Amino acid sequence: MTVLNSAAATQAAVSPLKVTPASPLFLREDEIRRGIELLYFGYTSMIRGADAILEAQGLGRAHHRSLYFIARRPGLSVGELISLLGITKQSLARVLNDLGNRELVEQRVGVVDRRQRLLTLTASGAALEARLFTELERSMARAYGEAGQQAVTGFWAVLMGLVPPADRPQVEALQG
Amino acid sequence: MTVLNSAAATQAAVSPLKVTPASPLFLREDEIRRGIELLYFGYTSMIRGADAILEAQGLGRAHHRSLYFIARRPGLSVGELISLLGITKQSLARVLNDLGNRELVEQRVGVVDRRQRLLTLTASGAALEARLFTELERSMARAYGEAGQQAVTGFWAVLMGLVPPADRPQVEALQG
DNA sequence: CAGATAAGTCAACATGACTGTCCTTAATTC
DNA sequence: GAATTAAGGACAGTCATGTTGACTTATCTG
Numbered sequence: 054m055t056v057l058n059s060a061a062a063t064q065a066a067v068s069p070l071k072v073t074p075a076s077p078l079f080l081r082e083d084e085i086r087r088g089i090e091l092l093y094f095g096y097t098s099m100i101r102g103a104d105a106i107l108e109a110q111g112l113g114r115a116h117h118r119s120l121y122f123i124a125r126r127p128g129l130s131v132g133e134l135i136s137l138l139g140i141t142k143q144s145l146a147r148v149l150n151d152l153g154n155r156e157l158v159e160q161r162v163g164v165v166d167r168r169q170r171l172l173t174l175t176a177s178g179a180a181l182e183a184r185l186f187t188e189l190e191r192s193m194a195r196a197y198g199e200a201g202q203q204a205v206t207g208f209w210a211v212l213m214g215l216v217p218p219a220d221r222p223q224v225e226a227l228q229g
Numbered sequence: 230m231t232v233l234n235s236a237a238a239t240q241a242a243v244s245p246l247k248v249t250p251a252s253p254l255f256l257r258e259d260e261i262r263r264g265i266e267l268l269y270f271g272y273t274s275m276i277r278g279a280d281a282i283l284e285a286q287g288l289g290r291a292h293h294r295s296l297y298f299i300a301r302r303p304g305l306s307v308g309e310l311i312s313l314l315g316i317t318k319q320s321l322a323r324v325l326n327d328l329g330n331r332e333l334v335e336q337r338v339g340v341v342d343r344r345q346r347l348l349t350l351t352a353s354g355a356a357l358e359a360r361l362f363t364e365l366e367r368s369m370a371r372a373y374g375e376a377g378q379q380a381v382t383g384f385w386a387v388l389m390g391l392v393p394p395a396d397r398p399q400v401e402a403l404q405g
Numbered sequence: 406c407a408g409a410t411a412a413g414t415c416a417a418c419a420t421g422a423c424t425g426t427c428c429t430t431a432a433t434t435c
Numbered sequence: 436g437a438a439t440t441a442a443g444g445a446c447a448g449t450c451a452t453g454t455t456g457a458c459t460t461a462t463c464t465g
């Protein structure tokens with residue numbers, strides 16, 4: 054899956070996407086609103102690409118989020134997944150039951166703590182997640198490519214700044 | 230509302246938030262996943278701040294989005310709002326009826342096209358939107374301040390790159 | 406005038422979140 | 436070893452927000 058989008062990469066080297074740069078007074082209301090709006094439209098644009106695949110499977114975005122995090126951290130516990138998603142046990146239960154019934158996700162009893170149920174993708178679950186990821190990747194790789202490497206660093210920095218400091222370790226752990 | 234967060238602004242000048250910079254191979258899967266995750270957590274972190282205010286009013290995020298765009302573009306038509314939100318007329322109708330019944334939003338017949346209903350906030354609607362905006366602003370201003378001006382430009386560039394080119398004019402028009 | 410467009414309305418339905426409660430099993434603590 | 440705590444599952448009801456489809460009214464445009 055470590056596939057370079059060569060077209061986007063080429064474009065990155067050649068012509069970074071022009072956007073109006075932030076002004077020295079980049080905390081003015083208009084610039085705040087610009088960030089709010091771009092975050093809203095960017096986020097919804099990115100995830101919209103996977104919706105068609107999900108719908109064909111009779112799954113929704115909630116299922117996608119679970120598949121994504123289980124793929125990212127195989128063997129994570131139900132409690133850890135609840136914490137990442139920020140939803141209740143009961144909300145996650147239905148999603149996890151759906152995924153289990155479709156044999157996309159498997160549970161094993163924890164080794165160190167046998168109360169835990171550790172989650173992994175089955176082969177077909179991994180295949181579906183890969184297809185969904187490819188959709189997100191297409192969108193993100195194009196954006197990275199158009200904006201350029203330096204912009205990506207700024208993109209990450211602002212987004213991490215939006216996360217309350219108390220929650221940052223969890224996000225960083227995911228990416229360790 | 231053009232309030233500078235002086236603490237954040239000072240911090241911006243002094244010590245931009247350190248994040249692992251994007252590598253030259255910034256299209257590798259890990260870096261794509263990092264973007265996906267930060268976008269998810271950043272977006273949800275930002276909007277979560279307004280939820281308490283909304284809940285106290287008996288309103289939800291759908292109401293907030295309508296209030297936001299009506300505040301941003303006073304006098305926009307119902308059709309324009311549908312297009313911005315990407316939802317159906319029937320979905321918006323319920324939200325707009327709620328906001329009208331609470332006298333937060335008013336409708337006027339269009340001047341150039343009398344079929345249109347042009348939306349504006351009432352005084353109390355504007356007051357509520359301002360409170361909600363202040364919450365988002367707090368979060369965004371802190372992130373801008375921590376990351377620094379240059380990072381903000383990159384943040385905008387990547388997000389605009391995520392938006393399909395066909396949809397970009399609409400986003401830019403909002404910010405004209 | 407005929408057809409297209411903007412908007413409103415009613416109905417039925419799906420999804421994904423919530424709360425609350427009860428239960429089982431396993432780990433921890435006294 | 437007994438009591439408490441923690442992880443998870445199950446069941447029930449509710450709410451917010453989206454969807455389709457069908458129909459109406461007013462207005463604009465060719």
